Amino acid sequence: MAEKPSEAEPKCQCPYCEEELQAVLAPFCSACGARIVYCQVCHVPVDKESGVCPECGRPAR
Numbered sequence: 252m253a254e255k256p257s258e259a260e261p262k263c264q265c266p267y268c269e270e271e272l273q274a275v276l277a278p279f280c281s282a283c284g285a286r287i288v289y290c291q292v293c294h295v296p297v298d299k300e301s302g303v304c305p306e307c308g309r310p311a312r
């Protein structure tokens with residue numbers, strides 16, 4: 252399988268309901284109201300259940 256390099260902007264997706272967030276780095280999901288925690292390094296939403304960033308593996312705080 253060939254992976255295409257993606258030049259698109261990183262999508263901010265709610266880790267709970269998987270809705271795309273309306274605002275980048277929105278503190279809350281507008282769809283389910285869950286509080287979103289972001290990796291301070293990658294600025295991607297961190298799944299609160301795993302507690303680590305899916306990109307770099309750092310624990311969220």
Ligand SMILES: [Zn+2]
Pocket residue numbers: 265266267268269270280281282283284285
């Ligand atoms: Zn949500």
Ligand SMILES: [Zn+2]
Pocket residue numbers: 290291292293294295304305306307308309
């Ligand atoms: Zn990260």
